[in-house]
Each structure stands twice: as C-alpha cells, then as structure tokens.
Amino acid sequence: MKLLFLNGVNLNRTGIREKGVYGTQTLEEINAEIAKFCKARGVDCEFFQSNLEGELCTKLQETDADGVVLNAGAYTHYSYALRDAIASISVPVVEVHMSNVHAREEFRHKSVISEVCRGTILGFGKNSYILAAESFIL
Numbered sequence: 757m758k759l760l761f762l763n764g765v766n767l768n769r770t771g772i773r774e775k776g777v778y779g780t781q782t783l784e785e786i787n788a789e790i791a792k793f794c795k796a797r798g799v800d801c802e803f804f805q806s807n808l809e810g811e812l813c814t815k816l817q818e819t820d821a822d823g824v825v826l827n828a829g830a831y832t833h834y835s836y837a838l839r840d841a842i843a844s845i846s847v848p849v850v851e852v853h854m855s856n857v858h859a860r861e862e863f864r865h866k867s868v869i870s871e872v873c874r875g876t877i878l879g880f881g882k883n884s885y886i887l888a889a890e891s892f893i894l
C-alpha cells in the first residue's frame with residue numbers, strides 16, 4: 757500500500773508560524789516521523805507540499821497512491837477547484853487539520869472538501885496525520 761501525504765498552502769511554514777497553534781516541529785520533521793510510522797507498518801509513503809492550488813489539483817489527478825492524507829490549509833475553506841479534483845478521482849482522501857478548526861475563527865468552521873473526502877481528522881496536532889494514515893491501515 758502507498759499513501760500520499762499532501763500539504764497545501766502555508767504548511768511549509770509549520771514550526772515557524774503560529775507555534776502555539778501548529779507546534780514547533782517543521783513539516784520536514786513531522787514528515788520524518790510519519791515516514792517512520794509508515795515504514796514500521798510496511799506502507800510506502802510520498803510527501804508533497806505546494807502553495808499553489810493548481811499544483812495540488814494536478815498532484816491529486818496524477819497520484820498512484822492507494823490513499824491520500826490531505827491538509828489543504830486555508831484552501832479547505834474555499835477551494836472548489838480542490839473539491840472538484842478530489843471528487844474526480846477514485847482514490848480515497850482523508851482530510852486532516854492539525855488544529856481544531858471548530859474552536860477557531862468562524863471562517864475555519866466551513867470545509868468545502870469534507871463532503872468529497874472519506875473522513876476528517878482534526879485537532880490532534882501532528883498526530884492528525886498519523887491517525888489519518890492509521891485509518892487506511894485498519
């Protein structure tokens with residue numbers, strides 16, 4: 757099995773921006789922990805981050821993974837392009853957020869991608885990615 761961990765806009769700033777919300781570890785450090793978790797379970801993994809909406813859509817369209825763990829960042833809240841890209845593929849996508857978006861600003865309460873995702877995991881910091889990966893292994 758292969759999983760794609762796809763991170764969207766501003767997630768490259770993890771560990772640098774809003775440390776009280778997203779923690780102090782960089783995305784590279786978090787990805788290294790995820791890679792260890794996957795390796796221990798015999799799961800192949802790929803990591804991709806982009807600040808560009810279209811690049812994220814193309815990555816979804818072209819993925820050869822069996823499942824996608826997607827933190828779309830702020831695109832979650834308004835990107836119909838990303839929503840359509842998810843709906844256009846047969847590979848299941850699990851939506852992830854490190855923070856509890858429902859405990860934050862009103863605009864973060866709405867996700868335009870949830871409806872086309874298999875499920876959503878949020879509020880567990882970096883472990884949101886691990887829990888999402890786990891959902892594919894169960």
Ligand code: DQA
Nearest residue numbers: 766827829830853854855864
């Ligand atoms: C986020 C939550 C989003 O609202 C925000 O725009 C992000 C990160 C999270 O992981 O908690 O960039 O997806």
